Amino acid sequence: MKTSYSSTIPASEITPKTLFEQRRRFIQMATGVSAALLANPLLANEKLTASASSAYGLTDELTPLKDITRYNNFYEFGTDKESPAKRASSLITRPWTISVEGEVEKPQTFDIDQLLKLAPIEERIYRLRCVEAWSMVVPWLGYPLAELIKRVQPTSAAHYVEFISLHDPEQMPGQRSPVLQWPYKEGLRIDEAMHPLTLLTFGLYGELLPKQNGAPVRMVIPWKYGFKSAKSIVKIRFVEQQPVSSWMQAGPNEYGFYANVNPAVDHPRWSQAKERRIGDFLKRPTLPFNGYADQVASLYNGMDLTKDF
Amino acid sequence: MPWLKVGVFLLALLPFIKLILGFYQDDLGANPIEKITHTTGFWTLSFLLITLTATPLRLITHWSWPIRLRRMLGLFAFFYACLHFLTYLILDQFFDAAAIIEDISKRPYITLGFTAFVLLTPLAISSNDTITRKIGSKNWRRLHSLIYPIAIVGVIHFAWLVKKDLSTPLMFAGLLSTLLLIRLFYRR
Ligand code: HEM
Numbered sequence: 001m002k003t004s005y006s007s008t009i010p011a012s013e014i015t016p017k018t019l020f021e022q023r024r025r026f027i028q029m030a031t032g033v034s035a036a037l038l039a040n041p042l043l044a045n046e047k048l049t050a051s052a053s054s055a056y057g058l059t060d061e062l063t064p065l066k067d068i069t070r071y072n073n074f075y076e077f078g079t080d081k082e083s084p085a086k087r088a089s090s091l092i093t094r095p096w097t098i099s100v101e102g103e104v105e106k107p108q109t110f111d112i113d114q115l116l117k118l119a120p121i122e123e124r125i126y127r128l129r130c131v132e133a134w135s136m137v138v139p140w141l142g143y144p145l146a147e148l149i150k151r152v153q154p155t156s157a158a159h160y161v162e163f164i165s166l167h168d169p170e171q172m173p174g175q176r177s178p179v180l181q182w183p184y185k186e187g188l189r190i191d192e193a194m195h196p197l198t199l200l201t202f203g204l205y206g207e208l209l210p211k212q213n214g215a216p217v218r219m220v221i222p223w224k225y226g227f228k229s230a231k232s233i234v235k236i237r238f239v240e241q242q243p244v245s246s247w248m249q250a251g252p253n254e255y256g257f258y259a260n261v262n263p264a265v266d267h268p269r270w271s272q273a274k275e276r277r278i279g280d281f282l283k284r285p286t287l288p289f290n291g292y293a294d295q296v297a298s299l300y301n302g303m304d305l306t307k308d309f
Numbered sequence: 310m311p312w313l314k315v316g317v318f319l320l321a322l323l324p325f326i327k328l329i330l331g332f333y334q335d336d337l338g339a340n341p342i343e344k345i346t347h348t349t350g351f352w353t354l355s356f357l358l359i360t361l362t363a364t365p366l367r368l369i370t371h372w373s374w375p376i377r378l379r380r381m382l383g384l385f386a387f388f389y390a391c392l393h394f395l396t397y398l399i400l401d402q403f404f405d406a407a408a409i410i411e412d413i414s415k416r417p418y419i420t421l422g423f424t425a426f427v428l429l430t431p432l433a434i435s436s437n438d439t440i441t442r443k444i445g446s447k448n449w450r451r452l453h454s455l456i457y458p459i460a461i462v463g464v465i466h467f468a469w470l471v472k473k474d475l476s477t478p479l480m481f482a483g484l485l486s487t488l489l490l491i492r493l494f495y496r497r
Binding site: 066067070071075079081082132134177179180250251269270271273274276278279281282283 | 338339340342343400403408411412416417418469470472473474476
């Protein structure tokens with residue numbers, strides 16, 4: 001049996017995007033985000049059960065799809081923001097597997113279609129704060145990474161989770177330049193990885209992920225700077241020691257392991273106190289943990305976040 | 310050769326015209342302020358280097374026209390530097406004095422950019438014939454030799470602000486070194 005989501009037909013071909021957007025805007029205005037999640041007919045058509053929880057709703061205005069898909073930091077396709085949208089068509093997202101290995105009882109390789117059906121897909125509207133002091137608001141589609149973690153049963157030695165992105169210069173021409181050490185690597189502490197906000201993400205704006213946004217599967221960790229959210233993931237490894245991420249290798253005094261959004265700790269070369277929301281003229285103050293302090297600050301009790309930046 | 314000057318003048322205005330058109334056609338991408346900052350910074354540095362090409366070109370070819378374009382080219386560097394600084398002041402920071410002072414005093418790449426801009430200003434002012442005559446050609450030459458440190462500081466400003474990809478600043482560094490080396494070679 002095949003569900004409709006296992007096909008590669010983008011959702012936009014089923015519901016015209018303008019209609020979808022009009023409907024979304026209308027519903028959001030009329031009844032708020034949580035009602036929209038329940039009522040969204042597109043998700044219902046796609047057999048994706050939307051969460052009724054309003055804990056992840058935001059009153060922030062969504063960043064237009066056009067901007068989310070033409071302004072990307074995805075060095076695998078070049079270092080300027082326009083390159084990913086222009087060059088990511090060379091990425092082949094089917095077939096695709098993620099191998100889950102390391103300190104787990106049940107190491108296994110998941111097919112992308114299997115992963116899409118592993119748990120109910122939710123729409124999560126999250127703020128995205130880049131370390132370069134700009135931000136967006138994105139309606140992601142995915143489910144908590146915890147769902148996957150539970151199924152592979154980490155051992156007691158699994159203190160950290162490492163995410164490894166695809167390494168294939170044929171598909172990712174930016175990897176011909178040694179600007180970062182390839183493959184792209186990121187990591188989380190296991191409690192961060194298990195946190196309900198930490199989203200294994202397959203789509204945005206009611207569609208499967210566009211290639212320039214990290215198709216077919218990526219992480220979204222909304223209280224950390226964007227680079228922590230690895231894209232086009234092929235391997236998830238559970239490890240005992242804190243992994244070293246690509247950006248930590250690239251600039252150890254500029255990029256730490258935690259990379260929590262923190263207006264009080266500047267990047268060594270620029271301020272993190274404010275950010276420009278894409279589409280806005282004036283900058284706005286950056287919030288501690290990107291506005292998710294209530295949910296995540298307790299993860300870091302007793303830590304000196306100026307040292308563990 | 311007035312047509313040469315007019316032609317170069319119009320060419321030098323092109324990046325500015327493209328920005329204005331892009332602004333009105335909403336064609337500056339998702340982050341227009343960043344685009345304007347980068348474009349004006351890029352052309353400030355480019356015109357500094359183009360200005361510095363005049364002498365090596367004359368030394369190698371013995372043509373005189375590059376020198377006659379030099380003042381205009383230098384003023385274009387200043388024109389784009391003003392746009393670049395105003396973009397920072399108005400569009401990027403919107404006159405947030407506290408943030409600007411913090412930037413200039415604490416962030417080395419801004420400190421350097423600002424230094425270059427401050428040093429460039431007297432060069433632009435003294436390019437006018439009356440002032441040039443008043444201060445005398447020796448002083449004029451001494452003052453205008455500031456263009457070398459200004460260009461070097463501009464390249465460092467650029468290298469210091471990129472997140473990781475140094476390829477473009479290194480290209481500018483290579484071009485600038487070549488231009489300076491040609492002068493040294495001919496001076497011997
Ligand atoms: C003669 C003086 C200057 C030169 C030659 C210069 C050159 C440049 C260049 C080449 C860039 C990068 C363009 C690109 O990415 O393509 C740049 C960016 C920038 N410059 Fe300047 N600049 C100068 C003065 C200034 C001043 C006075 C300020 C502010 C006080 C400033 C602030 C900036 C900022 C904020 C950026 C962008 C940084 C970012 O992307 O994060 N610059 N400049």
